[in-house]
Amino acid sequence: MAHVLLVDDDVELVTLLCAYLENDGFRVSVAYEGESGVRSAVAAPPDIAVIDVMMPGFSGIEVLRRIRARSSLPVLMLTAKGDEDSRVLGLELGADDYVAKPCTPRELSARLRAILRRTLIRMEPDTAPAPDSVRIGELTLFPAQRRISWSSKDLALTNAEFNLLEVLIHNAGQPVSKSLLSEQALGRPFQRYDRSIDVHLSSIRRKLPALSDGRPRIQAVLRKGYQLLTD
Amino acid sequence: MPFLPLGRLFWKFLIFFFLAQATAVIGFGLAIWAIKPDQAMRPPPPPSFSVEHAPGDFLPPAPLLSPPPNPPGAELPLVHLLAGAIVSLLFAALLAAYISRPIRRLRTALQAAASGHLDPGLSAAMGKRHDELADLGHDFDRMARHLAQLMEGQRRLLHDVSHELRSPLARLNAIIGLARQQPDTLNDCLSRLERESSRMDRLLSELLTLSRLESGMVESLDEVVDLAELLSDVVTDAAPEVEQAESRVDLNVETSGKAALVRGDAEMLHRALDNLLRNALRHATAGKWVGIGLFLATDEVTVRIEDRGPGVLSSELDRLFVPFFRGTQMPGRSGHGLGLAIARQIVDQHHGRIEAHNRPEGGLCLTVVLPLVAAAA
Numbered sequence: 001m002a003h004v005l006l007v008d009d010d011v012e013l014v015t016l017l018c019a020y021l022e023n024d025g026f027r028v029s030v031a032y033e034g035e036s037g038v039r040s041a042v043a044a045p046p047d048i049a050v051i052d053v054m055m056p057g058f059s060g061i062e063v064l065r066r067i068r069a070r071s072s073l074p075v076l077m078l079t080a081k082g083d084e085d086s087r088v089l090g091l092e093l094g095a096d097d098y099v100a101k102p103c104t105p106r107e108l109s110a111r112l113r114a115i116l117r118r119t120l121i122r123m124e125p126d127t128a129p130a131p132d133s134v135r136i137g138e139l140t141l142f143p144a145q146r147r148i149s150w151s152s153k154d155l156a157l158t159n160a161e162f163n164l165l166e167v168l169i170h171n172a173g174q175p176v177s178k179s180l181l182s183e184q185a186l187g188r189p190f191q192r193y194d195r196s197i198d199v200h201l202s203s204i205r206r207k208l209p210a211l212s213d214g215r216p217r218i219q220a221v222l223r224k225g226y227q228l229l230t231d
Numbered sequence: 232m233p234f235l236p237l238g239r240l241f242w243k244f245l246i247f248f249f250l251a252q253a254t255a256v257i258g259f260g261l262a263i264w265a266i267k268p269d270q271a272m273r274p275p276p277p278p279s280f281s282v283e284h285a286p287g288d289f290l291p292p293a294p295l296l297s298p299p300p301n302p303p304g305a306e307l308p309l310v311h312l313l314a315g316a317i318v319s320l321l322f323a324a325l326l327a328a329y330i331s332r333p334i335r336r337l338r339t340a341l342q343a344a345a346s347g348h349l350d351p352g353l354s355a356a357m358g359k360r361h362d363e364l365a366d367l368g369h370d371f372d373r374m375a376r377h378l379a380q381l382m383e384g385q386r387r388l389l390h391d392v393s394h395e396l397r398s399p400l401a402r403l404n405a406i407i408g409l410a411r412q413q414p415d416t417l418n419d420c421l422s423r424l425e426r427e428s429s430r431m432d433r434l435l436s437e438l439l440t441l442s443r444l445e446s447g448m449v450e451s452l453d454e455v456v457d458l459a460e461l462l463s464d465v466v467t468d469a470a471p472e473v474e475q476a477e478s479r480v481d482l483n484v485e486t487s488g489k490a491a492l493v494r495g496d497a498e499m500l501h502r503a504l505d506n507l508l509r510n511a512l513r514h515a516t517a518g519k520w521v522g523i524g525l526f527l528a529t530d531e532v533t534v535r536i537e538d539r540g541p542g543v544l545s546s547e548l549d550r551l552f553v554p555f556f557r558g559t560q561m562p563g564r565s566g567h568g569l570g571l572a573i574a575r576q577i578v579d580q581h582h583g584r585i586e587a588h589n590r591p592e593g594g595l596c597l598t599v600v601l602p603l604v605a606a607a608a
Binding site: 010012013016017019020023024054056080081101102103104105106 | 393394397398400401402403404405406407408409411412413416423557
């Protein structure tokens with residue numbers, strides 16, 4: 001049973017979501033403000049954390065930053081609709097995805113499952129005989145261990161970044177459309193004007209050394225999506 | 232006016248000033264010339280006059296004109312005229328620039344303001360001038376600052392309102408989802424829905440009250456109200472809430488026989504004091520006590536409402552009366568943070584003042600000071 005940590009200052013909303021998610025097969029723990037949220041995320045790491053961006057005092061962004069400083073736990077942000085800034089900031093700081101508030105609990109639950117599917121499956125070693133590592137030049141993907149390394153040094157990737165890079169590595173050398181990336185890596189259909197993939201990819205780009213000619217290793221291909229360039 | 236690099240106004244001023252000076256000079260010259268046609272303008276005696284002329288020169292028909300227009304020897308002082316013209320042109324140009332430049336600056340600033348850039352700085356651009364044009368720059372700056380403040384306030388209010396409405400909407404969504412998922416909780420969900428919708432209704436009506444007060448749309452404020460009487464009404468009305476909060480309210484009125492009469496709207500004052508009392512009750516968690524005191528001074532009356540709750544961080548005291556502000560020390564989130572904002576607006580309308588400070592022994596103390604009606608009796 002997946003363990004979800006809900007961090008939101010709206011006590012009533014948390015109670016309602018808690019009831020919904022528990023009935024939906026999650027184990028839920030809650031925190032009503034940022035500080036205790038960070039504490040319980042570190043003390044008893046859940047499988048995934050849901051953090052509201054708008055909280056008095058300790059904002060959700062700050063909570064995310066502190067959690068990210070200590071763990072790569074999957075994080076789903078609850079942002080206000082139209083608040084593009086905190087959305088992009090959250091993704092840049094390593095949130096896995098966001099849901100615009102007000103959302104239906106069903107949407108939230110589906111999003112949680114999508115993220116968990118991508119992280120939990122590979123964390124359990126007994127699911128399938130792990131395929132061997134994939135090697136593209138200096139870049140090596142170890143799917144069973146959920147890590148990607150560059151010349152035998154591990155890259156510090158968040159879950160969403162790992163998922164995206166994994167899809168790109170499997171399709172190395174050819175462009176991958178944004179809708180495929182969204183479905184395979186983020187677990188949801190691509191929506192027009194959704195910038196989360198671009199934000200994630202630009203932060204991966206910063207973590208990967210550039211090509212010998214100075215171009216970034218991940219290239220945006222107009223109207224086609226993104227492509228991992230091979231040497 | 233792209234064809235006139237310094238602006239049309241500059242050239243107009245230049246021409247006007249120049250013409251004015253030229254007219255003045257010519258007028259003076261003509262006057263002097265008319266008054267003293269013979270002594271000053273007349274040349275020395277003829278002998279040299281005839282000698283000076285070269286053979287080819289034609290002689291002025293002096294005898295034909297009674298006052299010769301160009302008296303011999305008094306040729307037009309072309310060099311002086313030219314020098315005068317240049318100097319006066321220069322002077323006119325300086326004067327024109329001195330007047331037209333600040334006007335052009337003002338225009339640029341107004342254009343920027345019209346397209347939404349409300350940054351002051353015009354008075355700095357006016358330099359060390361001290362005249363009506365510089366005052367105009369100062370006035371513009373003041374207006375720009377005020378407008379920018381208002382716009383920022385509106386923007387923040389809109390942001391707060393949308394956020395404030397989003398929370399009950401999120402809860403509504405969650406309740407509906409829960410009712411779908413667990414149909415046996417339907418009754419409970421419906422009563423929760425009811426509560427949420429009445430909460431949204433309250434929020435909207437408070438917002439409307441606040442905006443009506445802020446825009447100054449208030450009814451006449453010339454009713455004479457006995458504040459002591461009003462205060463005991465407020466306490467009586469709040470009795471159910473007091474019981475619910477399991478608190479005690481101490482009302483302490485010290486009027487020493489005089490009536491605490493203020494001029495204003497009884498209903499609005501009732502609302503303000505009620506908001507303050509409810510706020511105190513909400514925060515009286517630990518002490519379960521709210522103290523209300525009314526004190527008379529010579530020309531004003533003070534109402535003090537204190538509680539023994541957690542108080543407010545001293546850094547937050549001045550923001551307490553800002554709409555939608557809630558103290559970070561507040562447990563849970565009841566209320567919208569509009570009650571105190573409304574109370575302040577009402578007190579402001581009554582020419583009073585409202586202050587908040589933390590009690591040294593813990594808890595918050597809100598003080599309302601209102602001017603008394605000038606002692607009629």
